[in-house]
Amino acid sequence: MPNIPQNLKQAGLKTTLPRIKILEILKNNEVRHVSAEDVYKLLLESGDEIGLATVYRVLTDFENSNLVIRHNFEGGRSVFELNDQPEHDHMVCTECGHVFEFRDERMNERQKNLATNAGFSIADHSLYVYGTCDGIKDRGECDMPPRRDLDIIVKK
């Protein structure tokens, strides 16, 4: 298993207790997309008294050093995700809340071309597809459990 203090050092961050604990949580397979509040609660549950302000600070530090990715969801809520996977996009089921990840080279290419032709340099993009998964549609329940790996990968 990857060494957390090492990760922090590589990212140019001091290895402090809050950072270690928070990175541990993010590396935990059970959670993939968490809000600052979520992290704060998880810390409390495991008996770590780390202030909410620190959680925000650490997550922002992690974002700046590319350890995590911040997503701005609807309603001004941010969720964070460990940046341990190739760039990908998200399909969000509006019924069960499940988030599927996918990756499509062709779509990325397409975006890049569009932008270039318009005289625009892409730094970043955010794509969320909202809808329902078939488990919901057919039987009223979601039959796809959350997964850590990319759910759908489409090659070029």
Added chain:
Amino acid sequence: MPNIPQNLKQAGLKTTLPRIKILEILKNNEVRHVSAEDVYKLLLESGDEIGLATVYRVLTDFENSNLVIRHNFEGGRSVFELNDQPEHDHMVCTECGHVFEFRDERMNERQKNLATNAGFSIADHSLYVYGTCDGIKDRGECDMPPRRDLDIIVKK
């Protein structure tokens, strides 16, 4: 020119002064993507004393009756856009704040296929491309004035 009270009635909304004034602003070609605060200031400039709370309420009403579309930009900022055009996506210049609109059938198709294959029914999507426009990159200033029509349309 389209009749504003008519629009409101069709949307199932009482025709009140604040609603008329705000819809007027949204229909104004000069502005396309505005925040609630922007609308509030524009109202003040034209001598209309309409409270900020009302602006928010009206914009939310408009959203619910599909008169406008709400975008949740980075940093928890919402902007509103008159819903008078075909579905399209946005390129946001992170330097000058200019928002380009574009529309790409092929990308939409692609999304639909991906989703279908994964057993997912798309209801909606949100795509924002962030970057800088070439005016910024080359000369430090944006050379692309805001436009009302779609800036870039790519057919299939």
Added chain:
DNA sequence: AGCACTTATGAGAATCATTCTCAATAAAAT
């Protein structure tokens, strides 16, 4: 037009997520 009924508005308080402040503390460097 006049009256009753329902809905919208204004102003300020309240809320929510997030950031800031600053004194106390812990890591890193010497």
Added chain:
DNA sequence: ATTTTATTGAGAATGATTCTCATAAGTGCT
């Protein structure tokens, strides 16, 4: 071990948005 520098905690501050509630407008009916 000591100095230096960055980090933390707690609570205050911020900024966007929503809520509350008394007042003011629209709408429908006579």
